[in-house]
Amino acid sequence: MLKSDIFYIADLRLKTRSEYDTFISKFGREFSKDFVKNIFYAEKDACFIIEENGEVCAYLLGTTNYNKLNIKMLINFVLLFPLKFVVGKYRFNGNCKELFSMIKHYCQDIDKRRVARTKEYRAELIEIGVSSSKVRKGYGTILLEAFNGFLVKNRIDKFILSAYKKDKSAMLFYKKNGGVELCSNETKLGEISTIVFLLKNSS
Numbered sequence: 001m002l003k004s005d006i007f008y009i010a011d012l013r014l015k016t017r018s019e020y021d022t023f024i025s026k027f028g029r030e031f032s033k034d035f036v037k038n039i040f041y042a043e044k045d046a047c048f049i050i051e052e053n054g055e056v057c058a059y060l061l062g063t064t065n066y067n068k069l070n071i072k073m074l075i076n077f078v079l080l081f082p083l084k085f086v087v088g089k090y091r092f093n094g095n096c097k098e099l100f101s102m103i104k105h106y107c108q109d110i111d112k113r114r115v116a117r118t119k120e121y122r123a124e125l126i127e128i129g130v131s132s133s134k135v136r137k138g139y140g141t142i143l144l145e146a147f148n149g150f151l152v153k154n155r156i157d158k159f160i161l162s163a164y165k166k167d168k169s170a171m172l173f174y175k176k177n178g179g180v181e182l183c184s185n186e187t188k189l190g191e192i193s194t195i196v197f198l199l200k201n202s203s
Contacts, residue, residue: 062126
């Protein structure tokens with residue numbers, strides 16, 4: 001992957017996930033780019049893409065150190081975002097009251113979601129995105145298999161992910177590919193389901 005792919009993934013995140021993920025739709029391209037950058041440069045994280053005619057049409061972001069990534073994002077939200085917002089680097093599609101309310105809810109929701117995570121779940125699939133014009137081509141499954149292979153090489157035998165219940169197509173995709181719903185939690189941003197995958201040949 002090239003450094004320039006960060007921008008393409010950030011743009012694709014906005015196109016494919018804004019409908020269900022309020023944070024992506026509200027916080028915009030620059031914040032999305034920095035989110036992808038945190039994963040792109042992390043040694044223990046995974047970033048896979050599929051290209052057609054030189055254009056990124058599908059991507060997967062994953063991590064084997066969720067807690068470390070989460071700390072980075074909390075720092076970004078609580079400390080860096082307000083500063084970058086004031087100087088004009090970050091934009092927010094809403095008013096200041098809504099901005100700080102969303103940051104507060106994000107921090108609170110992390111604690112709720114952490115209940116479903118234990119030390120045995122080292123890895124997490126953060127998100128998959130496929131361009132609307134490229135759906136039903138099996139790209140999501142290809143990316144999922146690539147992530148599985150990455151984890152197996154690192155001797156990790158399971159991973160979890162979170163998905164909004166209202167994203168019916170994503171929920172169906174994960175369950176169709178072997179995911180089992182562990183639990184669900186109601187948050188200020190919507191009901192979130194935690195799904196676990198058990199991998200084979202990881203020893």
